[in-house]
Amino acid sequence: MRMLRLATPALLGAAGLAILDLAAGPVAAKPTATTPVPATPAPTLPGTQTFGAPNKTLPGAASLPPAPSKDPNADLAYGAYQRGFYVTAFKEATKRLETNKTDFPAMTLLAELYSQGLGVRQDPARAxxxxxxxxxxxxxxxAATLGMMQIEGRGVPKDQAAGRALLEKAAARAxxxxxxxxxxxxxGTGAPADLTRAVDLLRQAAHQELAPAxxxxxxxYLQGRGTAKDxxxxxEWFRRAADNGDLxxxxxxxxxxxxxxxVAKDEARAARYFRHAAFRGNAVAQNRVARLYASGRGVQKNLVEAAAWDMxxxxxxxSDAWLTQAVSGLNAEEKARAERLAADRAGP
Structure with missing residues (x-):
């Protein structure tokens, strides 16, 4: 399931540009379009790439809800799903429905298996x-997942109104x-009443520890949009999002x-967060870490590290012309070290 995602003002606006005032003409960060977050993640199958799945499911979303029964024997289907035994999960969910035609957790599990093509051939319509x-x-x-499928027209005819009605129904049930x-x-509507309600809905999801929310x-809060600027x-919400894994x-x-x-200014702590995000592949964080190493702000000055993160x-x-100038004095051996570090951080 896909969603919209809000553009981040600090990465696009003055706050992001103010990160290092020592540089003439600081670098404007690339826009980070906030991507839709699915209601259910696609567990990565051996030899497959989750991002390449036909429905483009992204990681970081809530997992399938657990089966409501407290009897562990009733959760064999979900247990198999969580361990990656998708054929077993399909068989167990089907078996449950043979004895209980109203077992909606089993139905939702079958829908997810068909949606992601796990243990069965992918079939959005059956999902x-x-x-x-x-x-x-x-x-x-x-209801939430089906609502987004209708909004996207995936597996069902595209119907914005029907999809939104399903989202309303699911949101009403938290x-x-x-x-x-x-x-x-x-x-996206821009209407004041909608903005106020949007903030309320985000608070509801945020208090449930949904990191993108x-x-x-x-x-x-940073924009003062739909609520007083604070x-x-x-x-505080960015910190909680970060601690929940939101890049x-x-x-x-x-x-x-x-x-x-x-929040109290703390360059060393900021550097630790930047480094963590940089190692996770965020280009903005990589650029900021490079500047920190080049200037010795929050970390010990290290031009090899600066060059590696810049690369x-x-x-x-x-790109960053200021950094190019800052690391221009590296010798051949130092440049080679920086290149090796950059290659290692690029990942497979």
């Missing part, structure tokens, strides 16, 4: 059928991803930490 059956029996997770998706749809809520609350939130929090906006960022299209 949508199972999601619909589960949604009609009251499963908010299924489904975090539905609340988040619906909030971002409302933010925490990041989005931080963006709105850098302190923005920093844009981690970069945002690093920027606020470095600038002392909404990593450049490989992703983020």
């Amino acid at each position: 949508a059928e199972w999601y619909r059956l589960a949604a009609n029996l009251g499963d908010p997770h299924a 489904d975090a991803t539905a609340s988040y998706n619906l909030a971002l749809i409302l933010l 925490q990041h989005a809520l931080g963006v709105l 850098p302190t609350k923005a920093a 844009p939130g981690e970069v945002e929090y690093s920027i606020l930490l470095f600038n002392g906006e909404g 990593a960022a450049r490989a992703q299209g983020l």
Whole structure:
């Protein structure tokens, strides 16, 4: 399941550019379009690439809800799914439905298997059928997923109104991803009432520890959009998003930490967050870490590290003339070390 994602102002605006005032003409960060977050992640099959799945499911979303029964024997299907035994999960879910025609967790599990092509041939249309059956029996997770499928026209005819109605239904039952998706749809309208409700929905999802919602809520507090501008609350939500693994939130929090906006200024701590995000492949963080090493802010000055991180960022299209000048004095051996470090950080 896909969603919209909010553009991050600190990466695009003044806060992001203020990260290192020692550089003449600081580098504007590349826009980071906030990508949709699925309601269910696609477990990576051996030899496959999750990002290449036909439905483009991204990681970082809530997992399938656990089966409601406290009897461990009733959770064999979900247990198999979580361990990657998808054929077994399919068989167990089917077996459960043979004895209980209203077992909506089993229906949702079958829908997910068909949606991702796990243990069965991928079939979005059949996935949508199972999601619909589960949604009609009251499963908010299924309603949320089916709603986004209708908005996208995946497996079912595209129907924005019907998809949004399903999101409303799921959000009313406190489904975090539905609340988040619906909030971002409302933010796109620009109407004041919709903005206020969008903030409320994001708070609901954020308090359920949905990291992208925490990041989005931080963006709105930083912008003062739909709510009073509050850098302190923005920093807190960015921190929680970062601690929950949200990469844009981690970069945002690093920027606020470095600038002392909404949180006590702490260059060394900011550098640790930047480095963590840089090692996760974020080009903006790689560029900022390079600048930190080049200037000795928050870390010990190290021009080889600066050059290596600059190379990593450049490989992703983020160039920086100031850094080029800052590391221009490296000798051949130092440049070779930087190149080896950059290659290692580029990953496989």
